[in-house]
Amino acid sequence: MRTFEFIIENDVSDTIYNVTWNCSDGLDSIYSTDLEGNQSLYDYLQHNYSSPGQKTFGCTVVSNDGAESKAIVFTLNGLEIENFDILSNNASWRVVSYDVRNYFIPMETNISMDDGAAEYSRVTTLASNENIFVFAEQNFSSDGSKTFTISLNSENYTNDYAEAFSLEGVSIENYNRHSSGTDQIFSFDVRNNWNPSVVVWNISGVLSNSSSLDNDELLMVIVENNYTVQGKKQAIITARSSSYEDTITDYFLIQPLLIQSLITLSEDDSEAVSELIVENTINNTQQFSWRLDTQEENITSNLINVSDNIFVYIGSEYNDEGVYNIRLNINNTNYNDSEKRGVVIS
Structure with missing residues (x-):
């Protein structure tokens, strides 16, 4: 049962004649009336709804001077699923609970729950404002993405609720990678969240174990691994138990011989002096050569030994004023690097 307050206002000073109204669900005026200037009319309408859900109640007022309509939208609660909770989360076991409350007139309802592994169903009658506590326990045979779906079905009303969750049979935790030149040290924890089982874990291109x-x-x-080939690397760390796989992807760059810095120390109207710092990131001494393209000449070097860092100073001459884009390359048999910068001659 719902009661509506209905107000008709005459907000002008003149009298309005033959005022009637009609509302939803056949609630109409049984007489017509006149409203004097600035007068209001109050009416209270009641309707007994046979089913819950979203409702619209509207009224139209008609008089000799015109008409106006208004409507409101509201919801009548019926059978509601409340307080869903996972009480226990232990390996393959899940224990869930929830309340079913009837906010409407007494109704017989079928309460069913489907978790993808089994389906439960129960028919019960709930009085108005009565609620029942539902408790369910499930042992899943496989991990992965799961959904608890609860359905309430009565003669003229239905309501559904879904709760998605994931059973992670295994998880990778506390991942870290320490870089020391071409040596990469991977550290992580593998946790078995499932029943006792064999967990397979691996680092792509490095190691696989169980x-x-x-x-x-x-x-x-x-795990420590020495990457001897220069370039961008991708390490995929995986762990699998049952059907679930956890994955972490890491990206890094291996640069055994690199230009740490290239700066111009001085510039004038005809020459420039550049400082080059080359870093050797592996434990063994390397040989390399360099080539500087100044846009006016190519300056090259002989082979140079480097065990850690080395500083190289390069002087270059220019015939004309202007802005020059210089490019420096270093290389040996296995590795290379390059750098660009601008030089202003004025």
């Missing part, structure tokens, strides 16, 4: 882990057991992994 370990038997109990539920909630943690395995600490530390």
Whole structure:
């Protein structure tokens, strides 16, 4: 049952004649009336709804001077699913609970729940404002993405609720990578969240292994690998238990021989002096040569030994004033690097 307050206002000084109204669900005026200037008319309308859900209630007022309509939208609560909670989360087991409350007239309803592994159903009658507590326990046979779906069905009303969650059979935790030149040290933990099982874990292109882990057991992994080929690298760390796989992807650059810095120390109207710092990031001494393209000449070097860092100073001459884009390249048999910068001759 809902009660509506209905107000008709005459906001002018003249009398309005033959005022009638009609509202939703057949609630109409049984007489006509006149409203004197600045007079209001109050009416209270009641309607007994046979089903819950979203409703629209509207009224139209008609008089000799015209008409006007207004409507409101509201919701009548019916069977509601409330207070959904996962009470226990242990490996493959999940224990859930929720309340079913009837905010409407007494209704018989079928309460069903589907978790992808099993379906439960129960028919019960709930009085107005009565609620029941529902408790369910499920042991899943596989991990991965899951959904609890709860459905309430009565003769003239339905309501659904879905709760998505993931059963992670295994997880990679506390991942870290320490870089020392071409040596990369990977460290991470592998945790078995599932029942006791064999967990397979690997680092792409480096190592693959497996370990038997109990539920909630943690395995600490530390792996060192020396990357000897220059360039961008991608390390994919994976761990799998049952059907679930956890993955971490890491990107890094291997540069055994690199230009750490290229700066211009001095510039004037005919020459410039540049400082080059070359870094060797591997443990062994390397030989390299350099070439500087000044846009007016190419300056090259003989082979130079470098065990750590080396400073090289290069003087270059220019015939004309202007802005020059210089390019410096270093290389040896296996590795190379390059750098650009501008030089102003004025």
